[in-house]
Amino acid sequence: MSASRTFRVLPGFHLTLGYTLAYLSLIVLLPLAAVFLKTASLSIAEFWNVISAPRVVASYKLSFGVSLIAAAINAVFGLMLAWSLVRYSFPGKRFIDALIDLPFALPTAVAGIALTALYAKNGWIGQYLDPLGIQVAFKPLGVLVALVFIGLPFVVRTVQPILEDLDTELEEAAASLGAQRWQIFRHVILPVLLPALLTGFALAFARAVGEYGSVIFIAGNIPMVSEITPLMIITKLEQYDYAGATAIAVVMLVLSFLLLLLINGLQAWTAKRTGRDR
Numbered sequence: 001m002s003a004s005r006t007f008r009v010l011p012g013f014h015l016t017l018g019y020t021l022a023y024l025s026l027i028v029l030l031p032l033a034a035v036f037l038k039t040a041s042l043s044i045a046e047f048w049n050v051i052s053a054p055r056v057v058a059s060y061k062l063s064f065g066v067s068l069i070a071a072a073i074n075a076v077f078g079l080m081l082a083w084s085l086v087r088y089s090f091p092g093k094r095f096i097d098a099l100i101d102l103p104f105a106l107p108t109a110v111a112g113i114a115l116t117a118l119y120a121k122n123g124w125i126g127q128y129l130d131p132l133g134i135q136v137a138f139k140p141l142g143v144l145v146a147l148v149f150i151g152l153p154f155v156v157r158t159v160q161p162i163l164e165d166l167d168t169e170l171e172e173a174a175a176s177l178g179a180q181r182w183q184i185f186r187h188v189i190l191p192v193l194l195p196a197l198l199t200g201f202a203l204a205f206a207r208a209v210g211e212y213g214s215v216i217f218i219a220g221n222i223p224m225v226s227e228i229t230p231l232m233i234i235t236k237l238e239q240y241d242y243a244g245a246t247a248i249a250v251v252m253l254v255l256s257f258l259l260l261l262l263i264n265g266l267q268a269w270t271a272k273r274t275g276r277d278r
Contacts, residue, residue: 032253035246035249035250035253036246036250038242038243038246039243039246039247039249039250041243042243042244042247046243047247050243050244050247050248051247051248051251054224055223055224055227055232056229056232056248058223058224058225058227059227059228059229059231059232060229060251060252060255062140062143062226062227062228062229063209063228063229063230063252064209064229064255064259066140066143066144066147066208067147067205067208067209068205068259069144070144070147070148070151070204070205070208071151071201071202071204071205071208072201073144073148074148074151074152074154074155074200074201074204075155075197075200075201075204077152078152078154078155078156078159078200078204079155079159079193079197081100081152081156082155082156082159082160082163083163085097085156085160086160086163086164087163100152100153100156100157101153101157102153103149103150103151103152103153104153107213108150108211108212108213108214109213109214109217111146111149111150111213111214112146112213112214112215112216112217112218113217115137115142115145115146115149115214115217115218116137116142116217116218119136119137119142119145119218120137121135121137123137136218137218137220138218138219138220138222138226139220139225139226140219140225140226142218142219142220142226143215143218143219143226143228145218146211146214146215146218146219147208147211147215149214150207150208150211150214151203151204151205151207151208152204154200154203154204154207155197155200155201155203155204156200157200158196158197158199158200158203159193159196159197159200161196162192162193162196163193166189166192166193170188171184171188171189174187174188191270194270195267195270198263198266198267198270199267201263202260202263202264202267205259205260205263206256206260209229209252209256210230210256211228211230212228212230212231212234215228215230215231216228216231219231229248229252232248233245233248233249233252236248
């Protein structure tokens with residue numbers, strides 16, 4: 001009877017699950033519950049007045065809108081970059097591969113200052129864009145640049161392992177049957193990559209929505225123009241308006257959760273259609 005028992009490195013299921021739930025509660029659930037409890041101190045009218053203020057609504061539009069655009073840009077160019085790193089050999093490949101992780105390691109404030117120095121009117125890049133009427137720093141476009149910068153690694157590192165495991169014989173078989181390059185990508189490669197690509201998109205979006213340090217420098221924080229929602233929360237905290245800050249945080253949390261739920265549902269549906277959930 002003892003010989004038939006399965007050896008487990010970790011302790012029993014119930015003990016392991018208990019540790020997991022306790023850790024998850026302390027790190028995630030309790031802080032989120034505290035946000036909702038603090039918001040409950042406001043009346044419905046006060047809550048609505050806080051979250052529907054014109055500056056706050058403008059920050060919602062900027063944060064969520066630009067985050068979605070940045071995640072979409074990263075999904076396209078992150079896929080192209082991952083493809084180049086996996087399928088081609090070229091000088092400096094290892095250096096570029098290591099450089100992708102730079103936004104992970106670089107302090108966000110340093111990234112914001114560096115981007116501002118590059119894209120300001122007198123910056124290395126901004127001095128050539130400004131005569132063309134393209135203003136990046138202290139505009140919503142600057143927020144987009146910062147969010148693309150910090151979100152790119154999420155897409156590349158999510159898609160890259162799938163590309164490495166992708167069997168090129170399927171592409172060669174499709175080509176031998178007369179399929180064009182776009183048809184091979186559309187019907188052979190994309191269905192395999194799509195779940196991972198959606199995961200990278202979701203991760204990049206989630207990081208972009210909550211980004212603060214790399215954005216406030218290049219955004220300029222102009223009311224109704226380039227103020228992001230995390231900045232509105234910080235402003236409320238600096239004014240000791242903790243209930244107002246948590247009210248905005250609750251709206252941001254709920255909207256982020258709904259969007260991520262939608263993306264994850266689309267990912268699960270895609271994986272089911274392509275048979276990758278087995």
